[in-house]
Amino acid sequence: MAITIKSEREIELMAEAGKILERVHNELEKALRPGMSTKDIDTLGEEIIRSYGCIPSFLNYNGYPAQEGDIVSLDAGVIYKGYHSDAARTHAVGEVSEEAKKLIRVTEESFFEGIKFAKAGNHLFDISGAIGRYAEERGYGVVRDLCGHGIGTALHEAPEIPNYEVGRKGVRLRPGMTLAIEPMINIGTHEVDWLDDDWTVVTRDGSLSAHYENTILITEGEPRILSLTCENE
Numbered sequence: 001m002a003i004t005i006k007s008e009r010e011i012e013l014m015a016e017a018g019k020i021l022e023r024v025h026n027e028l029e030k031a032l033r034p035g036m037s038t039k040d041i042d043t044l045g046e047e048i049i050r051s052y053g054c055i056p057s058f059l060n061y062n063g064y065p066a067q068e069g070d071i072v073s074l075d076a077g078v079i080y081k082g083y084h085s086d087a088a089r090t091h092a093v094g095e096v097s098e099e100a101k102k103l104i105r106v107t108e109e110s111f112f113e114g115i116k117f118a119k120a121g122n123h124l125f126d127i128s129g130a131i132g133r134y135a136e137e138r139g140y141g142v143v144r145d146l147c148g149h150g151i152g153t154a155l156h157e158a159p160e161i162p163n164y165e166v167g168r169k170g171v172r173l174r175p176g177m178t179l180a181i182e183p184m185i186n187i188g189t190h191e192v193d194w195l196d197d198d199w200t201v202v203t204r205d206g207s208l209s210a211h212y213e214n215t216i217l218i219t220e221g222e223p224r225i226l227s228l229t230c231e232n233e
Contacts, residue, residue, distance in 0.1 A: 006217075028041060057084050118173065120173050120220055181214060188204075
């Protein structure tokens with residue numbers, strides 16, 4: 001699949017999708033509480049997304065209950081007039097350990113470290129290397145089996161975007177590219193396993209993991225974060 005360069009009209013639609021998605025995340029964060037299952041969150045998320053006139057990009061999480069002290073990653077996507085936005089946030093459920101708080105913080109910081117390199121003329125894997133170095137230098141494992149991606153009329157478009165140093169440059173970044181950058185960081189090693197449902201991913205060593213994602217636009221200057229708006233920052 002070729003990498004698509006978005007027109008001004010397409011960017012407007014994706015920006016509106018991103019604004020809606022940020023509102024969805026804000027509402028889900030307010031609703032999250034101990035005892036709420038991931039199925040409850042899934043159902044509520046769909047209701048909120050549809051209330052904004054959008055379609056969920058993906059659904060059907062399982063019914064695992066969120067317990068006091070857990071951290072929960074909410075990965076949500078919306079389709080607005082045919083265009084996707086994708087974003088993930090990791091939240092504390094009640095009071096969590098300092099170790100968990102730091103993991104959430106470093107995961108988010110690694111995203112912002114990565115997009116410092118998301119500029120026209122740089123290469124795609126400049127972003128990857130910056131994310132990976134930031135997390136690994138702080139003693140964390142960076143998931144290698146899952147990655148970011150292009151996004152537009154499809155949720156997953158070219159290119160794939162690793163979150164670690166790959167030893168290659170990758171494609172040159174051009175204005176109009178829209179990318180979903182999503183570090184997934186573990187307290188332990190980078191290794192993960194899929195459960196028998198072929199959907200649920202767990203850390204192999206049982207350590208905590210966090211996820212932070214936004215949809216961004218490559219411009220002539222600094223990247224524009226389409227799923228993190230001024231009204232919600």
